[in-house]
């Protein structure tokens with residue numbers, strides 16, 4: 304199965320993390336996620352991360368640090384999540400694609416349902 308490379312932004316300001324709800328029709332739909340999306344052919348990770356944050360949230364991350372890479376096999380899809388920590392950005396985030404977003408306190412992240420691949424990310428925060 305072909306692996307999909309995904310840029311994932313953990314946007315963390317003080318003790319709060321920005322999460323978004325995936326639309327029902329999407330892969331792993333209805334679950335909460337960190338903003339991001341597929342890295343295009345020949346695209347650099349940081350560029351993909353900035354592009355996705357602009358497309359989904361209307362912000363431009365300006366402080367980006369690689370956090371980890373997670374390889375996960377779903378029954379129908381294989382993904383490599385290239386996770387970066389964003390500590391600063393320009394703009395005011397909103398769900399540009401109509402998706403609900405929220406700033407969750409890091410201690411309450413366990414109350415939200417995430418895709419299985421995200422459990423490892425949550426353990427790092």
Ligand SMILES: Nc1nc2c([nH]c(=O)n2[C@@H]2O[C@H](COP(=O)(O)OP(=O)(O)OP(=O)(O)O)[C@@H](O)[C@H]2O)c(=O)[nH]1
Nearest residue numbers: 309311329330331336337338339340341382418420421
């Ligand atoms: N953005 C994002 N994707 C995630 C997370 N965790 C996780 O398993 N994924 C998986 O990564 C894959 C790519 O994400 P995506 O669906 O947002 O990418 P996209 O918008 O470019 O593609 P699409 O057009 O297929 O929806 C999906 O299979 C999704 O289920 C996460 O926290 N954030």
